[in-house]
Amino acid sequence: MELATEHDMTSHLDDEAIRYHHMEHYVQSWSVQNSTPPVITGGEGSWFWDNAGKRYLDFQSQLVNLNLGYQHSAIVEAIKQQADKLCYIGPAMANEARSELAALMKEITPGDLTRTFFTTGGAAANENAIRLARHYTGRHKIIARYRSYHGATAAALGLTGDPRTWLNGTVNQGVVRMLDPYTYRTPTGHKNPQDCPVCQGAPHLEEILMYENPNTVAAVILETVVGTNGIIVPPDGYLQSIREVCNKYGILLICDEVMAGFGRTGKMFACEHWEVVPDILTSAKGINSGYVPLGAMTVSQPISDWLKTNLFPGGLTYAGHPLACASGVASINAYKNENIVERAAKTGELAMSLLNQLADKHPSIGEVRGRGLFIGVELVKNRETREPLVPFNAKGEAAKAMTEVTKFAMQEGLYLSTFSNVIRVTPPLNISHEDLKHGFEIMDRALEIADRYTS
Ligand SMILES: Cc1ncc(COP(=O)(O)O)c(C=O)c1O
Numbered sequence: 001m002e003l004a005t006e007h008d009m010t011s012h013l014d015d016e017a018i019r020y021h022h023m024e025h026y027v028q029s030w031s032v033q034n035s036t037p038p039v040i041t042g043g044e045g046s047w048f049w050d051n052a053g054k055r056y057l058d059f060q061s062q063l064v065n066l067n068l069g070y071q072h073s074a075i076v077e078a079i080k081q082q083a084d085k086l087c088y089i090g091p092a093m094a095n096e097a098r099s100e101l102a103a104l105m106k107e108i109t110p111g112d113l114t115r116t117f118f119t120t121g122g123a124a125a126n127e128n129a130i131r132l133a134r135h136y137t138g139r140h141k142i143i144a145r146y147r148s149y150h151g152a153t154a155a156a157l158g159l160t161g162d163p164r165t166w167l168n169g170t171v172n173q174g175v176v177r178m179l180d181p182y183t184y185r186t187p188t189g190h191k192n193p194q195d196c197p198v199c200q201g202a203p204h205l206e207e208i209l210m211y212e213n214p215n216t217v218a219a220v221i222l223e224t225v226v227g228t229n230g231i232i233v234p235p236d237g238y239l240q241s242i243r244e245v246c247n248k249y250g251i252l253l254i255c256d257e258v259m260a261g262f263g264r265t266g267k268m269f270a271c272e273h274w275e276v277v278p279d280i281l282t283s284a285k286g287i288n289s290g291y292v293p294l295g296a297m298t299v300s301q302p303i304s305d306w307l308k309t310n311l312f313p314g315g316l317t318y319a320g321h322p323l324a325c326a327s328g329v330a331s332i333n334a335y336k337n338e339n340i341v342e343r344a345a346k347t348g349e350l351a352m353s354l355l356n357q358l359a360d361k362h363p364s365i366g367e368v369r370g371r372g373l374f375i376g377v378e379l380v381k382n383r384e385t386r387e388p389l390v391p392f393n394a395k396g397e398a399a400k401a402m403t404e405v406t407k408f409a410m411q412e413g414l415y416l417s418t419f420s421n422v423i424r425v426t427p428p429l430n431i432s433h434e435d436l437k438h439g440f441e442i443m444d445r446a447l448e449i450a451d452r453y454t455s
Helices: 015-025 073-085 096-108 122-137 154-159 163-168 202-212 238-249 270-274 301-306 322-337 340-361 396-411 433-451
Strands: 040-044 047-050 055-058 113-119 141-145 175-178 217-223 252-256 280-283 295-300 365-371 374-382 417-419 422-425
Touching: 055 433, 073 322, 096 113, 096 295, 096 322, 113 122, 113 301, 122 141, 122 154, 122 217, 122 252, 122 280, 122 295, 122 301, 141 202, 154 163, 175 202, 175 217, 202 217, 202 238, 217 238, 238 252, 238 270, 295 301, 322 340, 340 365, 340 374, 340 433, 374 396, 396 417, 396 433
Parallel strands: 141 175, 141 217, 217 252, 252 280
Antiparallel strands: 040 047, 047 055, 113 295, 280 295, 365 374, 374 422, 417 422
16 A cells, blocks of 8 residues: 655645555554554444444444443533543542542442552552552452453453463463353353353362461452453352352452443443442443543452552542543443443343344354353354364464454444454444344344354
């Protein structure tokens, strides 16, 4: 592709220049710097469009953060109003937007979760959660799972179990791995997940603690419902049994709800499906629909009380940034006023039934699973053997069957995301039923490509 190398920087960049500077002067996350991006010029509701006017239906809510879709007017207005009033004030000063959001977090989080440290995103929320857990318990080890993503800062990437942690060197010191309650492919090979000690939770965790010494373990951190690594929903009873083991040994339970939280699963927080309250809950993304960087670490009453006489070992210049907090307040009010959580649960039921119809038709669909609008469609070569359509962490030629599916969808105007052999269906929570059906109509045709790889 021909690229211009010089541009008049006093005028607006034309499309060619936008693409050029992106490719030559910008570092794109988790990528070799050789892709040619579309130039996106706008968005509204569940749709965004490019410079040529082509429209895309967003079935992944960008990075599963645009829970309220593009350009929600109340959030945009709240950011504008806060910008007019006060763009920044340091974390030690009381400020209306910050205090209101802290109070709202107390109101909407379950149980005795009561005090929130605001961050700039999910990784920083998890970093602070484990630092606080270590400080509070006086213990060092953290138990985290393999099929997990907890963020890309050093300690958060150390907690992360997915292959992105392979590049992470030694910063996962003190992290002990636990297997995942992946009922479609039980880690122990049991056909029935009820027989699998990992899917039950407690037996597997107890065994790890026996080897590690529970008195050295500060916390167990888990994504309440696994997101990036393939939307894995734990079986009923799992989270309760992990909670009980933690209680038994004085280990803190940290639920990472950065992706699963804020209505995504059809409850405000995913742990509410199993009536489990963690000691620390981390969130980000849907907290303000991603409009301004924001994350949160919310702690239980005992930890909150402890912090009245013990130093909180963390801080950020942008902790509780007024613009971010104002957008968070507007976003939570929109969740309430527009019944977003109930809508997500209802639309999720429709999505599951439409996907089950697709599963009847397409032999490449091995399993459809999820809660609310947090849905994974696992593709296989063969339903009997459950051989994945592409291997775990496949790249390049090995991943061809999946990349052909997403490429076709994109050409047809549907933005879809995948992890290994799983398509993630995570549209905005306020997507219309008409748009949802339109997306599945494109997926139906895209899955014909996957079917060709089945045997
Ligand atoms: C479960 C989970 N935790 C943490 C993170 C990291 O969040 P951020 O990218 O805002 O740092 C992510 C991001 O995708 C996530 O899905």
